[in-house]
Amino acid sequence: MAMRDGLHLVDSLGFNRVEAESDSLSVIKCCQGQDQWWDAAAAVFDECIDMATSIGKVIFSHCFREANLVAHELAKFSFCNKVEDNWTNEPPEFLVSQLVNDVLII
Numbered sequence: 001m002a003m004r005d006g007l008h009l010v011d012s013l014g015f016n017r018v019e020a021e022s023d024s025l026s027v028i029k030c031c032q033g034q035d036q037w038w039d040a041a042a043a044v045f046d047e048c049i050d051m052a053t054s055i056g057k058v059i060f061s062h063c064f065r066e067a068n069l070v071a072h073e074l075a076k077f078s079f080c081n082k083v084e085d086n087w088t089n090e091p092p093e094f095l096v097s098q099l100v101n102d103v104l105i106i
Contacts, residue, residue: 002075003027004044007051007058009086016056023065023072031060070098 003022010018022028029035030045031052052058065072073095078084091099 001044002071003031004047004051005084007048007055011051011055018055018057019059019061020052021061021063021068021071023063023068025062028060028062070095070102073098 003020006020007018020031026035027045030041031048033049052060077092077094
């Protein structure tokens with residue numbers, strides 16, 4: 001559902017070239033059409049594929065959770081707090097340290 005909601009957001013913002021990442025390999029494979037789905041998630045994956053077609057160019061990429069901590073924190077916060085929000089100017093305070101760590105070169 002996170003992939004679907006992310007695709008919906010970029011579609012509503014008018015983007016036509018997107019790279020969508022997930023730490024779930026099964027989500028990526030389903031969105032790429034490599035795997036078939038026959039469970040309750042089928043409708044969600046079908047929406048993802050339809051939105052990707054509508055957007056134009058969407059590249060689905062797998063990344064490990066360690067490389068995707070900012071997205072993981074956002075998903076966890078939204079799920080635990082039942083929050084749907086867009087931050088377009090400044091990031092929420094709980095995310096700043098993760099963003100700083102994400103861009104640090106070690």
